[in-house]
Amino acid sequence: MAHFEKELEKEELYRGSIFTLTAHRVRLEDGGESRRDVVNHHGGSCVAALDGEGRILLVRQYRFAAGRELLELPAGKLEPGEDPMAAAARELAEETGRTADHLTKLTEIIPTPAYCTERIYVYEAHGLSAPGGQHLDRDEFLDVVPVPLEEAVRMVLAGELPDAKTQTGVLLMAAKRGIFPQIEG
Numbered sequence: 001m002a003h004f005e006k007e008l009e010k011e012e013l014y015r016g017s018i019f020t021l022t023a024h025r026v027r028l029e030d031g032g033e034s035r036r037d038v039v040n041h042h043g044g045s046c047v048a049a050l051d052g053e054g055r056i057l058l059v060r061q062y063r064f065a066a067g068r069e070l071l072e073l074p075a076g077k078l079e080p081g082e083d084p085m086a087a088a089a090r091e092l093a094e095e096t097g098r099t100a101d102h103l104t105k106l107t108e109i110i111p112t113p114a115y116c117t118e119r120i121y122v123y124e125a126h127g128l129s130a131p132g133g134q135h136l137d138r139d140e141f142l143d144v145v146p147v148p149l150e151e152a153v154r155m156v157l158a159g160e161l162p163d164a165k166t167q168t169g170v171l172l173m174a175a176k177r178g179i180f181p182q183i184e185g
Contacts, residue, residue: 003029004029005026005027005028005029005034005036006026006027007024007025007026008024008025008026008027008033009024009025010022010023010024010025011023011024013037018041018077019039019040019041019116020039020040021037021038021039021040022037022038022040023035023036023037023038024036024037024038036115037115038115038116038117039112039115039116039117039118040116040117041077041116041117041118042077042078042079042080042082042118043077043078043084043117043118043119043120043121044075044076044077044078044087044118044120044121044165045075045076045078045084045085045087045088045091045120045121045122045123046072046073046074046075046076046088046091046120046121046122046123046165046166046169047073047074047075047088047089047091047092047100047103047122047123047124047125047169048073048106048122048123048124048125048169048170048172048173049074049092049096049098049100049124049125049128050125050128050149050173051128051146052128053146053148054148054149055146055147055148055149056073056146056147056148056149056152056169056170056173057073057074057092057096057098057144057145057146058071058072058073058144058145058146058147058152058161058166059071059072059073059074059095059096059142059143059144059145060142060143060145061140061141061142061143062141066162070161070162070163071145071147071155071160071161071163071166072161072163072165072166073122073163073165073166073169073170074091074092074094074095074096075091075120075165076090076091076094076095084105084121084123085103085105085121085123087121088103088121088123088125089103092125093132093135094134094135094136094137095134095136095140095142095144096131096134096144097131097132097133097134097135097144098125098128098129098130098131098132099128099129099132100125100126100127100128100129101126101127101128102125102126102127103123103124103125103126104123104124104126105121105122105123105124106122106123106124106168106169106172106173107122107168107172108120108121108122109122109164109165109168111164111165120165122165122168122169122172124169124172124173124176131144149170149173149174149177149179150174150179150181152170152174153170153171153174153179153181154181155170156170156171157181
């Protein structure tokens with residue numbers, strides 16, 4: 001039997017520049033009712049790009065909600081109705097100053113399915129251009145950090161890259177290339 005919940009009522013509690021918050025009254029499969037609070041987000045795209053030296057391009061930036069600098073794949077939020085692949089190409093160019101001959105979708109992740117609608121589309125970039133100038137947003141400050149793919153895998157496994165989209169992209173890139181490091185413990 002498939003599990004389900006049926007929405008009975010919806011109320012918008014907050015509307016911001018990045019997400020809205022809604023409260024839902026739902027009917028449960030046993031006939032009971034419950035409340036579900038949902039963060040509604042347009043989603044985002046990120047891109048795992050290897051340069052000609054086998055290094056994955058990460059960006060270092062301060063993340064206010066995390067309270068620290070993080071190394072992440074270049075990424076950005078989708079505008080309503082925007083094509084995820086076009087957004088990945090845009091973010092690669094804006095954040096790293098590079099373009100790609102081809103983008104291939106690796107996967108789609110739902111980072112927090114219990115309370116958020118966000119989906120992140122993860123792409124792999126092929127045929128990178130030489131580095132050019134970044135075109136960052138007014139409130140965006142970041143540095144490009146090329147990391148050998150094997151080192152990035154080690155960093156994921158050591159807990160040094162805690163961002164979920166980055167972990168996913170790094171590990172999928174490594175798996176496609178047959179890179180399987182020894183895991184201790």
